[in-house]
Amino acid sequence: MPELPEVEVVRRGLESHVLHRTVRAVEVLHTRPVRRHLAGPADFAARLTGRTFTAARRRGKYLWLPLDTGDALLAHLGMSGQMLVQPVGAPDERHLRVRFRFADDGPELRFVDQRMFGGLSFTAGGADLPVEIVHIARDPLDAAFDDARFVARVRKRRSGIKRLLLDQGLISGVGNIYADEALWLARLHGERPGDRLRRAEVESVLAGAREVMAQALGEGGTSFDALYVNVNGESGYFDRSLQAYGQEGRACSRCGTAIVRVAFMNRSSYFCPVCQPRPRARRTS
Ligand SMILES: [Zn+2]
DSSP states (O other), X not given: XXXXXXXHHHHHHHHXXXXXXXXXXXXXXXXXXXXXXXXXXXXXXXXXXXXBBOOOEEETTEEEEEBTTSOEEEEEOTTTEEEEEEOTTOOOOTTEEEEEEETTXXXXXXXXXXXXXXXXXXXXXXXXXXXXXXXXXXXXXXTTOOHHHHHHHHTTOOSBHHHHHTOTTTOOSOOHHHHHHHHHHHTOOTXXXXXXXXXHHHHHHHHHHHHHHHHHHHHHTTSSOTXXXXXXXXXXXXXXXXXXXXXXXXXXXXXXXXXXXXXXXXXXXXXXXXXXXOOOOOOOO
């Protein structure tokens, strides 16, 4: 699944390739990716045809392209979605779902999605912030992210810190991989309850999340060429620098203890049992 740094790489790619370009035609090859547009695919296409993209924005893992009308095209990549910029006439991808042709006859924008958990929608008046995503918190790379507010909110919650890191209402863009990496950096076990953490511990895990995201962004930012705006759902380019996630049985690079994997919300959590000791059980009162 694309994590925030990869979505940011896509946003930057869109910013350099589709801004100030006017849509000449929209071709919906499969209806599922536009299922959230209740008026149907033909209406979706009609509302975007003739419009010009004026920016490329992101909140968490959502992307949106504001239009010259003040409306916007909202996109979520889901598990396997890709935004590709391809030359006109390039062979269709096997999982091509939506194609945007431009009035300048330049490269097309293509939405390719094998599993189709992602999708596109037209959002009326959504240029500044689509109504569909107002409930999503800012991400820690966002200049307007409020650190003090995040720390205070975490310290009022009884849930484990990993679960809180994945709560899009508190902080967005931290997926399973980045949560495990941030917790390893902060030397915190994911089951440590928010209301038992010291302020400095929450600040430390927030700094860890920023560090691992910034590192991934640095690597991802160099992994795509000028015409190919791509998200690799496997995020293979980043695997080599992971310290905890996916490292079961390998030595922790700080203390040498084998990294452990446990089940977590239908997925897995990876941590060092020495650097990140389990919390003691909460005393029942
Ligand atoms: Zn360790």
